[in-house]
Amino acid sequence: MNVGFSWNLVDDIRQMWSLQSMVSAFRAGTIVAVLGGLVGWFMVVRKQSFAGHTLAVVGFPGAAAAVWLGFGAGFGYLGFCLVAALVIAALPTQGQAGYGEESAVVGTTQAFALGAGALFVALYKGFLNGTNALLFGTFLGITSDQVLLLAAVAAVVLIVLAVVGRPLLFASIDRDVARANGVPVRLLGVVFLVLLGATAAAVSQITGSLLVFALLVLPPATAQLITARPARGLVLSVVLALVSVWVALFIAYYSPYPVGFWLTTVAFGLYLLTAGLSLAARRMGRRPVPVRV
Template identity: 40%
Template structure:
C-alpha cells in the first residue's frame, strides 16, 4: 500500500501543468477569500455564504446539462442567489429563514439538473467536493478577471461597508446607504463563492470563506491585521490542501478543511493564552 503522503510523488505531480494551474487559481482564490472573510464574519453572513455556495451548484449543474462552461454557470447561479438573498433578507429577523427557503428550492433544482445530466459522475461530484484537474487556463483567466473586479468594487465601498458592519444603526443614521451596500456586498461574496466551487467544492467552500477570517478575528481586533492574517491563513489552507492531496489522490477539500480547522483551533488557543497572560 502506498504511503499516505509520498514526497517524491508529490514533487513529480507538481511538474504537471494542470497542477500548477490549480495552484495559481487557488492562490487567487485565497486572496479573495481572505479579504472578504473578515467582513463576512463581522456581518454574520456565514450561513448566507453556505446558501450561496450551494446555489452555485445549481448554476453549475444547469451549465453541465446545457453543455456550457461550469464556471460560468456556477458564477451565474451564485450571483442570482446573492441578489435574491440580499434583497429578500433585509430584516435581520427573517434573514436565516429566507436563506433556508431559497436554499431548499435551489438545491431541489440542482438535484434535478444533476439527475438529468447524462455525463460522467466525476463531473457531478466535482461540483460538490472540488476537482483540481478541471482548472485550466480559461478558468484562471475567469478567476483573475472576477478577482480584479471584486477587489476593485470592494475598495470603493470598503469604508462605508465596514462602518455599516460594525454599527449598522449609527451608519444608517449618518446617511450610509446600508440598503444598497448589503446586496452589492452579497454579489461580491457570491462571485468569490462561485469561484471557490470549482477548486474546493460547494459543500466545503465555507471552510475557506469563513474559517480563516474567524481565526484571524480571534487573534486581533484590528481590521487591517485581521485581513492580512485572513489572507495568510486562507493561502496556507488552500495551497497546502492541494499539495497534500496530490500524493494520496484524496479530494482537495478534505485537506483544505482540516488545515483551516487546525488554524482556527490554534487561533482560539492563542487568544486564551493571551487573555490569561
C-alpha cells in the same frame, strides 16, 4: 494521482509543478484564497455566514445546469450565485423584519437549490464523480481559461471592494450610526451580497459548493481570534487562506483523498490551534498573583 512523495519538498514541488494542470490549480487556488480571505472577513464581521453558505449551495444547480446545457461549470456557478445574491438582497433587512424571517427564506432557497441541482444531474446523466466534484471540489482539469475567468472575476471584486471598503466596514460594525451619518447602508448591503455571490462562485470551483466555508469562514474567523484591527485582520485572513489552499493542494496531489477534505482539515486545524493558544493566553493572564504577607 502521483504517489511518488519523497519527503524532499524541493523535488516534490518541482515534480508537482512539472504538470500544467497543477500549475493551473495553484494559480486558481491562489486567486480564490485571496478572494475568500478578504470577502470572507467582511462576511464574518457582518454576521452573514448563513447567506454566504446559501450562495455557495446555489452554485451547485448552476454548475449542474451549465454542464447539462453544454457550457462550462464556471459560468453556471457565477450566473446562479449572482442571481441568488440579488434575490437575497431583495429580502427585508434585519432592521425591517426579523432575522428569523430572513433566515427562513434564505434557508428555503438553499433547500430548493439542492433539489434543483439533483434534477439537473439526473437530466445530464453524467458520471457520479462529476457530481462529487461539483459538491466537494477538485483540482483536476482546471484549465488556463478557467484561471483567466477567475482572475477577471477577482479583479472586479477586489476593485469594488477597495472602493466601498471603508463605508462597508462602518456599516458592518454599527449599522444605525452609519445610517445616521449618511452612509447608504442598504445599497452597500446589496453591493456586498453581489461581491459575496461572485466570491462564492469562484471559491466553489476549488472547494465545491458544500465546502466553500473552508475559505469563507475559517481563515477570517481565525484571523479575528488573533487581532481585532481591520487592516491586520484582512492581511492575516488572506495569509491563512493561502496557507490552507497551498498545503491542501500539495497534500492532495500525493494523496488519494479529495482536496476538499485536506482544505477543510488544514483550515480547521489552524482555527483550533489558534483558539487553543488564545484560551491558554487568557487563562495565564487571569492567573491570580500570589499575595506576600
